[in-house]
Amino acid sequence: MTRLAIEDVSVDFGGIHALRDVTFALESGSIVGLIGPNGAGKSTLLNCISGITRPTKGKVLLEGTVLSEMSASSVARQGIGRVFQHPELVTDLSVHDNLLTACHRALDYGLVSELLRLPNARRQERAAAERVAGVMARLGIADSANTTIRNLPYGYRKLIDLGRTLLMDIDFLLLDEPIAGLNDAEISRLREILLGLRKEFDLGILVVEHNMPFVSRLCDRLVVLDLGELIANGPPAEVLGNARVMSSYLGEMADA
Amino acid sequence: MSAAADMMEVSPAPASRNWAAAAVGLCLLLACVAPLGLNGYGLYLLTLTEIFVLVALGLNLLTGYAGQISLCHSAFFGVGAYATAILTQKAGVPYLLSLLLGALLTTAIGALAAIPALRLKNIYLAIATLGFGVVLQKIIFEWRGLTGGGGGLALTAPRIAGYELGATGLYYLTLALMSAGLFGAWNVSRGRTGRALLAIKDSEIAAGSLGIHAAQYKVIAFAISAFYASIAGGLFAYLVRYINPESFSVGLSISFLSMVVIGGLGTIGGSILGAAFYVIVPELLRGIKDAPGLVFGLLLVVVMVFMPQGLWGMLRRIWRRSAG
Numbered sequence: 001m002t003r004l005a006i007e008d009v010s011v012d013f014g015g016i017h018a019l020r021d022v023t024f025a026l027e028s029g030s031i032v033g034l035i036g037p038n039g040a041g042k043s044t045l046l047n048c049i050s051g052i053t054r055p056t057k058g059k060v061l062l063e064g065t066v067l068s069e070m071s072a073s074s075v076a077r078q079g080i081g082r083v084f085q086h087p088e089l090v091t092d093l094s095v096h097d098n099l100l101t102a103c104h105r106a107l108d109y110g111l112v113s114e115l116l117r118l119p120n121a122r123r124q125e126r127a128a129a130e131r132v133a134g135v136m137a138r139l140g141i142a143d144s145a146n147t148t149i150r151n152l153p154y155g156y157r158k159l160i161d162l163g164r165t166l167l168m169d170i171d172f173l174l175l176d177e178p179i180a181g182l183n184d185a186e187i188s189r190l191r192e193i194l195l196g197l198r199k200e201f202d203l204g205i206l207v208v209e210h211n212m213p214f215v216s217r218l219c220d221r222l223v224v225l226d227l228g229e230l231i232a233n234g235p236p237a238e239v240l241g242n243a244r245v246m247s248s249y250l251g252e253m254a255d256a
Numbered sequence: 257m258s259a260a261a262d263m264m265e266v267s268p269a270p271a272s273r274n275w276a277a278a279a280v281g282l283c284l285l286l287a288c289v290a291p292l293g294l295n296g297y298g299l300y301l302l303t304l305t306e307i308f309v310l311v312a313l314g315l316n317l318l319t320g321y322a323g324q325i326s327l328c329h330s331a332f333f334g335v336g337a338y339a340t341a342i343l344t345q346k347a348g349v350p351y352l353l354s355l356l357l358g359a360l361l362t363t364a365i366g367a368l369a370a371i372p373a374l375r376l377k378n379i380y381l382a383i384a385t386l387g388f389g390v391v392l393q394k395i396i397f398e399w400r401g402l403t404g405g406g407g408g409l410a411l412t413a414p415r416i417a418g419y420e421l422g423a424t425g426l427y428y429l430t431l432a433l434m435s436a437g438l439f440g441a442w443n444v445s446r447g448r449t450g451r452a453l454l455a456i457k458d459s460e461i462a463a464g465s466l467g468i469h470a471a472q473y474k475v476i477a478f479a480i481s482a483f484y485a486s487i488a489g490g491l492f493a494y495l496v497r498y499i500n501p502e503s504f505s506v507g508l509s510i511s512f513l514s515m516v517v518i519g520g521l522g523t524i525g526g527s528i529l530g531a532a533f534y535v536i537v538p539e540l541l542r543g544i545k546d547a548p549g550l551v552f553g554l555l556l557v558v559v560m561v562f563m564p565q566g567l568w569g570m571l572r573r574i575w576r577r578s579a580g
Contacts, residue, residue, distance in 0.1 A: 050465060051464070052461060052464070071464065071469070072461065072464030072465055073463075073464040073465075073466075073467050073468060073469045073470070076464065076465050076466060076467040077467045081465075082465040084462065084465075088458070088459050088461070088462030088465075089458075089462075090451075090454045090455055090457075090458045091458070092454070092522070093451075093454060097451065100451060101451040101452070101454070101455050101466060101468075102466050103448075104448055104451070104452055104466055104467055104468050105466075105467040107448045109448070111449065111476065111480075114443055114444055114447040114448065114449055115440040115443055115444060116439075116440070116443065117443040117447070121443075121447065125447070164466065168466065168467065
C-alpha cells in the first residue's frame with residue numbers, strides 16, 4: 001500500500017496564510033473528501049500536492065519521495081493525477097486526440113522517429129490509441145471519439161478530463177469539485193466510475209467537493225479545512241457531528 | 257478542429273482521407289511537371305513559394321501549435337542562407353552538406369532563442385525575439401571578413417555530384433526538400449510533440465499535469481522551426497544568388513508571420529496557402545497601375561476580417577458545407 005503524506009504544510013501568499021501546518025495522509029485504495037468553506041485553502045492544498053504551488057514550509061511525500069520540490073510535470077510523472085475544477089482540454093482537438101495527449105508519458109519514441117513516423121513511433125501510437133479506446137469505453141464516451149471538444153457539453157468535458165488522468169498510470173487522483181455543473185445522472189455515473197477505479201486499480205482519491213451528500217456517501221474519510229487550518233479528520237459521520245465543523249462550515253452553509 | 261485532427265488516421269472518414277491523399281498526389285504531380293510549362297520568372301516564383309512554404313511550416317509549428325510568437329525567423333532564414341553560402345563557397349563543402357550543417361547551427365541558435373520564451377508570453381515575447389533577430393542580423397553585418405558585411409555575398413551556381421544546379425535543378429531540389437518538410441511537419445502535428453505543443457498553447461499548467469514539460473517543448477518548437485527556416489534560407493541564397501544582411505530584416509519576419517496567420521494557424525494546409533498567397537497575389541496585382549501594394553494591403557485586411565481562421569479554414573468550411 002502506498003501513502004501520500006502531507007506533512008506540516010504551510011503556504012503564505014504575501015501576508016496571508018493560505019495553509020497552516022496541515023498534516024494528513026492518503027492511502028492507496030482510500031477515498032478522502034477535502035471539505036471546508038470557500039477560502040479555506042482546499043485548492044491551494046491540491047496545488048501544493050500537484051507541484052503547482054510550492055509550500056512555504058513542510059513537505060508532500062510519496063513513499064519517502066519529496067514531491068513538494070518537483071515541478072508539476074515531474075509530480076505528474078510520479079503518478080499523481082490532477083483533474084481541475086474546470087476541464088482543461090484542448091478545445092480544438094477531438095475527444096480521441098485529447099485523450100491521446102494524456103498518453104504523452106507512455107510514448108517514448110524520439111523526435112526523429114516522429115518526424116519520419118518510423119515503425120516504432122507507429123507501433124506506440126497504435127498501442128496508445130488502443131488504450132484510449134479502452135478508457136472511452138469505460139467512461140461510456142466511445143461514440144463521441146471524433147467530436148471536437150468545443151461541441152461537447154460541460155459534464156461530458158469533465159468526464160474526458162477524468163479520462164485523461166486514467167491514461168497516465170496514476171496511483172493517486174486529485175479531484176477539484178468534480179460534480180459542479182453535472183446533472184443527477186452524470187453524478188451517479190461519476191460515483192460509479194470512481195468506486196470502480198478504486199476497486200480495480202487500488203487508486204487513492206482526494207476529492208474537494210461542496211456537495212455534502214455526495215462526499216459523505218463516497219468518502220471513507222473527511223478532512224476539514226478552515227482558514228488554512230485542519231480542524232477535523234475522520235469518518236464522515238464523526239466529522240459531520242463535530243461541533244467546530246458544524247459552526248465553521250455547515251453553519252455557514254445553513255446561513256447561505 | 258485543426259488540420260492535425262483533420263488528418264489524423266482516426267478522425268475523418270476513410271473516404272475523405274482518400275480524397276486528401278489524392279489531392280496531395282495531384283498537387284505533387286503538377287509541381288513535378290510545372291517547369292515544362294513555366295518561363296524562367298514563373299519557375300523562380302514557384303521555387304520562392306516552396307521556400308516560403310518551408311519557413312511557414314516551421315513557423316506554424318511554433319506559432320500555430322505551440323502558441324509562441326517569433327519575430328526572429330528572418331534572422332534564422334538569414335543565418336541559414338549565410339552559413340550554407342559560406343560553407344559552400346568559401347570552405348568548399350558540398351552544397352547539400354552545407355545546407356544540413358547550416359541548419360544544425362541554426363537549430364542550436366533557435367534553441368537559444370527559446371530562452372526568453374521560458375519567461376515571456378505574447379507581445380513581450382514578440383519584442384524579445386525581435387531583439388534577438390536584430391542581434392543576429394547585426395552580427396552578420398559586422399562580421400565582414402566572413403560575410404562580406406553590407407556589400408553582401410554574390411554566389412555562383414551550386415554543384416551536386418559534379419552537376420551544376422541550374423534554375424530547374426534548384427527547383428526540383430526545393431520541391432524535394434519541401435515535400436520532406438511537409439511529411440515531417442504532418443507527422444509531428446499528429447504525433448506526441450504536436451499534441452504536447454497544442455496542450456501547452458491551451459494551458460501550461462494543464463499540460464504540466466499531463467506530464468508535459470512546457471519549457472522543454474518550447475525549446476523543441478523553436479529548434480525545429482529554426483531548422484526549417486535555415487534549410488529554406490540555404491535554398492533562397494542560391495535562388496537569388498546574392499545575399500546581403502538587409503534581405504533578412506524584421507520586415508521579412510513579419511511577412512513570415514502574416515503567411516502563417518493568413519493561411520491558417522495550426523494547420524499544414526494553411527502554411528502552403530499562406531506562402532502561396534504572399535508570393536503569387538502581389539504578382540497578379542502587378543498589372544494594377546500604381547497601386548499593387550495598396551491592393552495587397554487591403555486584401556490582407558479583408559482576409560483577416562472575413563476569414564479569421566485563414567484561407568485554409570475558409571476552404572475547409574466550404575468543403576464541409578458542400579459535403580453536407
